[in-house]
């Protein structure tokens with residue numbers, strides 16, 4: 515009998531086709547799974563889950579008696595209750611490395627769009643308002659040779675630093691819990707205490723994972739420490755930022771502007787007051803979403819799934835202890 519695999523959201527079609535040759539696959543392509551009897555049945559039978567951002571809680575696991583592995587098609591894994599998975603000896607995997615350049619491109623694009631007000635000026639042209647010469651209050655600010663502070667100098671942080679250093683001649687500050695020699699040597703990044711990074715950077719870019727420690731790590735106090743001319747970029751997770759404080763900082767001009775790819779609740783409510791602000795540029799959590807990158811992420815997730823279901827160690831295993839005690 516073939517093992518059962520539950521596919522949840524945004525797994526590449528070509529990868530699903532390959533999986534169907536080896537497994538009994540049941541696919542769900544949207545968020546609407548709660549109370550869906552088909553989902554409940556697939557979960558009950560599932561040996562493996564592969565997909566994007568399925569909230570794997572204790573309650574969900576109670577209804578998945580055969581589960582052996584959960585394979586995220588993402589590098590972030592704040593959707594997983596890792597402790598609970600480990601307790602049950604269920605393996606968990608993510609997709610590090612294959613999305614670094616794609617995500618860094620998106621985050622750098624957001625930074626440029628915010629600094630040079632690209633979405634606003636695009637609308638200005640398209641709405642037929644370009645009938646007089648531009649006014650100084652429509653100008654953007656320079657990016658090149660400014661100071662970029664990266665909070666979370668990991669895989670993606672380093673790919674952002676590479677672009678900033680070689681492409682834009684920027685000075686790079688960074689903050690982590692531990693120093694990153696590669697960033698220091700290759701991109702001349704300087705380690706900074708958290709508060710010093712906030713006060714000294716022209717651009718503050720948040721790239722940490724979502725954990726208990728990083729929840730709302732940027733809030734009212736942090737915005738007040740930033741330069742009034744600072745541009746804040748969040749490419750990590752919405753819950754790492756106090757959204758209400760961001761709104762007030764932007765309205766009260768405590769900072770100049772912000773660019774965010776992520777929201778506290780996604781998809782964000784159209785009534786979110788942040789969406790009314792001219793000095794905020796947004797994206798719908800699309801950092802790693804190019805055709806090529808989504809395919810590579812799906813392939814790595816499938817490789818993790820196959821390994822686990824074959825009793826082998828998956829290449830990007832998150833809960834090593836579950837493997838060791840097997």
Ligand SMILES: NC(=O)C1=CN([C@@H]2O[C@H](COP(=O)(O)OP(=O)(O)OC[C@H]3O[C@@H](n4cnc5c(N)ncnc54)[C@H](OP(=O)(O)O)[C@@H]3O)[C@@H](O)[C@H]2O)C=CC1
Pocket residue numbers: 589590591610611613617665666667668669670671689690691692693721722723724727728749750751775776799800801802803
């Ligand atoms: N917008 C999007 O589409 C995407 C968003 N992401 C988000 O980006 C995050 C980072 O991804 P990636 O670069 O691959 O991950 P990495 O693990 O490579 O990097 C994370 C970095 O954050 C630092 N960090 C962790 N906790 C803290 C803390 N409490 N204070 C300061 N620094 C901290 C780590 O350093 P140290 O351990 O030394 O503190 C590490 O350098 C993901 O977890 C995900 O949430 C990822 C991909 C796409």
Ligand SMILES: O=CC(=O)O
Pocket residue numbers: 587588589590591613801802
């Ligand atoms: O947000 C995307 C991820 O890979 O994490």
